Amino acid sequence: MESGRVHCTVVLSSRENFVWHSMQEIIPAIERAWLGSADPGSHQVLCLDIDSLRLGEILPTLLKADTIVQTCFTYKMCRLGLLLRQRFQIDARWIIHLHNQATIACWPFHFWGMGEHLNADDVFISSCTRDAETMSLSFNNARAAVIPFTHPEQERANQDKQACKPQEPIPLVFIGRISAQKNLHTLLYALRLWLDSARPKRQVHLNLYGQEDHLGSPNMKMESRDYGNVLRDLVNILKLGPHVSFHGHVPRDELYARLSGQKQIFVSASLHSDENFGMAAFRALCDGNLAVLSEWGGHADFAKTFPEQVFFCMPLHSASGPVICARELAGSIDRAVDRYPRMTTPLFPEAYREHVVSARLRELAFLPQTPKLTLQMTEVAARILETRRKFAAENPASTQIFSSYSDPSAHSFFSYYGAKEPVRKTALARHRLFLVPWARITETGAILASDPHRGRILLKEALGGETCTVVDIFGKEHNMSTTAAQEALESGLLHD
Known part of the structure; x- marks a missing residue:
């Protein structure tokens, strides 16, 4: 930025996501933190509620922006970003607060056209470390910063x-x-x-x-x-x-x-x-x-x-x-x-204090520019976008991107978010194991679960070999092969 020139940051915000109670606290706090990053003589910050404004009213302000901030994702905001980059060739850095986007491979940005206009100079803000790390499943070499929410x-x-x-x-x-x-x-x-x-x-x-x-x-x-x-x-x-x-x-x-x-x-x-x-x-x-x-x-x-x-x-x-x-x-x-x-x-x-968050946001606005190379989707993100388009063709109202909780693409995100591999238990024949309340043992010895979170799970009994004792929620004891018990343990349907 030229010496003596005031850097202009325009914050685009919306109340559309206020259907989620937490966003009623989070979005206003983000706006406050950005407004708090202003500095007389060097950093001007303007906050615009795009829900109530027409393009003609905000375009003059956007044309002079050095940085444009997106406090949340909405369809209107995404289409506005596409219009600014594609039609008006506005070269400002785009800073995007992610919220849930990292764990869905940012498919809405691609689905509605803005994704192909994001570049390496843009910055994604995550409220936690694992969300920022998960962005590596969405784009190759995206710049992600971890700045937590605050609560004045x-x-x-x-x-x-x-x-x-x-x-x-x-x-x-x-x-x-x-x-x-x-x-x-x-x-x-x-x-x-x-x-x-x-x-x-x-x-x-x-x-x-x-x-x-x-x-x-x-x-x-x-x-x-x-x-x-x-x-x-x-x-x-x-x-x-x-x-x-x-x-x-x-x-x-x-x-x-x-x-x-x-x-x-x-x-x-x-x-x-x-x-x-x-x-x-x-x-x-x-x-x-x-x-x-x-x-x-x-x-x-x-x-x-x-x-x-x-x-x-x-x-x-x-x-x-x-x-x-x-x-x-x-x-x-x-x-x-x-x-x-x-x-x-x-x-x-200290990390959550408003003045600290504002200072970190100001740093992002003033980051040195990098070559504006178009961000490339990862193979995972491309696969999810293709799947999303297929599901949308079948049911436009749904937001489905995975076939089920067993979908391998979903498991990549679970790993980044914190899921660890279970430790295999040994000598199960000497163990007394307990069945979770939402599962039962069928007449054939299989475990059938109606898991409230993951859905229907069926684990068939393995014949032969050592057995162990399994106790259901009503205290009834069952004999089960240790092979089947091991699978049930790793599926979260048994515990010791």
């Missing part, structure tokens, strides 16, 4: 916040969508296993805040299967009634007023396809609370900023998609309960 209201509140006193029973709290991808069925089963454990423990009560999203897994075109009632039925089967409360949707201000001053353990075993931050978990951690989290997507970064407060459970690969062992999750809950009586001071780490 939480930052102000933390200035005067005192440590909360322990409660009895200990509140376990989940805040979020009631969705199979959030893996709440595994959380309920883990709670039952923890309650049945032999060691002395304090009383706990699980509070679930949120409404059912009825979305299922759109990437796989797996529709919702009345998940809220599935969870309530599971509570009855597991005899968890005295230990679990469903609170439904509570307005945000009322919810945080209700939880303020209450020391809690936040819990989320989420395996959601775009768990790229975890705003509810973040706010709970800032309040000085403990958190039991899946080491998945954005959750993993909290280990660096809240190292004394987070207890992880490891997602594992299976042929049928990612899974969390309920027994391991119960162990993480147990460690958090042991830690709970110790006081934890509320903390708002």
Whole structure:
């Protein structure tokens, strides 16, 4: 940039994604952070809401922009980017906040034409490390920066916040969508296993805040299967009634007023396809609370900023998609309960402070230019785009890109998001294994599961060889070949 010239950044924003409650906090915070990156005499920042403006009204401003920021993805914003690059030849650097795009190979950018006009000088912003790493499945040599979300209201509140006193029973709290991808069925089963454990423990009560999203897994075109009632039925089967409360949707201000001053353990075993931050978990951690989290997507970064407060459970690969062992999750809950009586001071780490985020955004706007070579799709992204076009031709309303949770293309993304290979157990003949509540053993000895997250899973019995004992949810014992048991263990349908 020429000496003395003011760099102009134009931030394009939208309220279209406010159907997601978390975006009602995230998008305004992104806008504030960009506006905070302005510097008199060197950096001018303008924020435009494209929902309410026509092209003719914003084009003069865009023509003088050095940097154009996209706070979220919408169809209108994508088509505007295509128009600016293709028709008006606007040479400004494009900075794109990814949100869920990294885990779907950025197919919407290609589907609606902007993808082929992105270049190596553009910058993608991810809210977590694993999302940024996942971008290597979308483009070859894309420039991705990790800048976390911030929360100005939480930052102000933390200035005067005192440590909360322990409660009895200990509140376990989940805040979020009631969705199979959030893996709440595994959380309920883990709670039952923890309650049945032999060691002395304090009383706990699980509070679930949120409404059912009825979305299922759109990437796989797996529709919702009345998940809220599935969870309530599971509570009855597991005899968890005295230990679990469903609170439904509570307005945000009322919810945080209700939880303020209450020391809690936040819990989320989420395996959601775009768990790229975890705003509810973040706010709970800032309040000085403990958190039991899946080491998945954005959750993993909290280990660096809240190292004394987070207890992880490891997602594992299976042929049928990612899974969390309920027994391991119960162990993480147990460690958090042991830690709970110790006081934890509320903390708002430096990395999330608004002025720090604004400074990092300013750095991106002023990055030296690189050759504007067109970004090339990876083979994975090209395959997903081809599949997406096929599915769209069959059903334009769907957003399907994978055939199922068994799709090899999906497994590449699961690996980047945190799924690890399971450790094979040995000497299974001496083990007593337990079947998850959503699976049963058929008359032929096969395991048939109606997994609320991954769908129908059928594992056939292997004949001959050593056998082991498998106990179903009703306490009935079955003999099973160790070969079949090993497969079921690796599929997340058995645990020891």
